[in-house]
Amino acid sequence: MSSPTLTDKVAKMICQDILSGELKPNQKLVVAELKEKYNVGASPIREALIQLSWIKYVKLEPQKGCWVAPISKLELYDLYESLKVVSSVLLEKSIQQGSESWELEILTEFHKLSRFKFQGDNFNWQEWEDRHEAFYSSLLSGCFSKNMLDFFNDIIRQVKRYRRISLSHSPKAFSELFNLEEHEKMMKLTLDKDIDGARQQLTQYLNDMMKDIEPTVSEIEMN
Template identity: 55%
Template sequence: MPSPTLADKIAKIIRTDILAGELKPGQKLVVADLKERYCVGASPIREALVQLSWSRYVTLEPQKGCWVAPICKNDLSDLFDTLSVLSRILLVKSIQHGDESWELEVLTAFHRLSRLQNHSDEDWHSLEDRRQVFHHSLLDGAGAQRLCEFFNQTFNQVKRYQSYAMHQRHFTPRLDIDTHERLMKSALAKDTEQATALFEQQLTDHKQQLERALDLA
């Protein structure tokens, strides 16, 4: 695998800042400002922005400029529709093919998540990270690398909405640990119908939480 170029590294940093909400949805990205912010030249900045436009983190318009990709309910719904389709395929495959190491991965991820069931607002980064790890652990037994990568890429777009939501007043993420436990147990028991239904329910609940945050804006 070739070593990452400077543009690759800058793209990763900008992406991190977008996901963290340091660069706001709809914010114009001026090359001169980014040069100063990241202490690099214009060329790697431009290359990085092109890379990020391919993965829809930024919007490029010739002769006009570049902006952080906006957020809206239609886009959020599209993301969750994609996650719904992918997760059903992957979860069924995981239940069919998951081995003992997969089961241990799921149990470990749930245990770490359950330790945050009485989380404070300050723990929200850890909560969302552990929730994501738990959900991904359920899908990792599928043995479908490309589908998993597509799921992860799509979920990373959802992180922009999570970050935006947490900066809205009166918004607090919820963790229904009982539902997560039922999901874990049904997956390990090879109950495909219940497991896929519970996973879908959690995606729907998550989307509705984020939609409420958009309404608060």
């Protein structure tokens, strides 16, 4: 049995290679090849793959093998439909229940997002995504719905994989990710407790993002 620390480290490396597109959807994951790639033993590789199957980044079939999880337009639509429903409910509940500390968290995360420095085509995608995700998560964190928030985070993990795969193919397609005015509008509607306006803005934002991801998914499905 390998140490949890090593297993977690290997899982993180494999996860990053899946998100970056180095390990592609439907690609078979062979333990011997991964041992050489990551310079670790077989046990942490196997345990890491099991961990990644729990978050649906990896598909395991007993006696057959292991693959990077496939992607499809059908799953993309289902994920975004689920995301729109649960995020809309969480946003409404947060606006109704959110405290002053919640409002401060939103302002703080927006400030961090607005301070991100773009440096040409080679800027830090991971840092941007972390700030972007932290801002939108803060909008929904004001409610008392742990189970629903856990469900939201599970969906976000899946959506993140689709988004990162698409970003690796066509980063310029995601112009709305960098439109600070749209994020600021989302923040103001939320802090103004405009439930209908905030929900509409969030739904439109998610719809636009799904449309940006769809061409890449279609291309991969055809190949």
